[in-house]
Amino acid sequence: MPRKAAQVSEADKHAAEGGAVAVDRALFLLRAFRLGDTALTLAELAQRSGLYKSTLLRLLASLEHARLVVRHADGRYGLGPEVARLHAVYAASFSLETAVMPVLRQLVQDTRESAAFHVEQGEHRLCLYRVDSPQPVRDHARAGDLLPRNRGAGGRVLRAFAGARGQLYDTIRREGVATLVGDRVPDIAGVSAPVFGPGGELRGALTLTCPASRYRPDFRTDVLRAARALTETLGGSFPFDD
Structure with missing residues (x-):
């Protein structure tokens, strides 16, 4: 037997x-x-x-x-x-947009807030893809906008995983998520997490934005879960817990 x-x-x-x-x-x-x-x-x-x-x-x-x-x-x-x-x-058949957009749409559906994918662009960050919140009061950034690399949750994540020094960046690297209010625009909250590709290279930052009055602590879990899903779609390994 x-x-x-x-x-x-x-x-x-x-x-x-x-x-x-x-x-x-x-x-x-x-x-x-x-x-x-x-x-x-x-x-x-x-x-x-x-x-x-x-x-x-x-x-x-x-x-x-x-x-x-x-x-x-x-x-x-x-x-x-x-x-x-x-x-x-x-x-040959891979499209980053095809991978990113369904994750952003699902995140917006789950939270009813705006979601974006940011990448480094020199001294700035580029909002490469974005899905708007269905609510009229929201952050009005658009796909294609160049935003500060040293302000806002998405920018802070990109800097943290590029090796920036400081307590804030140490915390982001340890927790895998940045949650900030008023860092780029007053009264706007942002939650962002890194997205990785094969070999652990940083592919970008997945970011949720909303008016500060609508921020909920469980958005951290939503963003981490979405970043994990996108990382896995891109062939990477996500090292943080949801």
């Missing part, structure tokens, strides 16, 4: 509800490769996935057949050429 696992493997913890177990395990195995890995031993793959080596060998045989994994002469495993081909297809 096959051995019964003493506990649920990491691969099975991340299985899709109603999905195919073998497919979920194989895809999780590909995700076991991290930035900086060139090749992994069977033991390392077992440790990261929590799967038995006998199960791993069957999965690796299928992945190798699909050229998603290659087995090196020393017995270690690395990512295969099909991964590079799929990345090229994805990169």
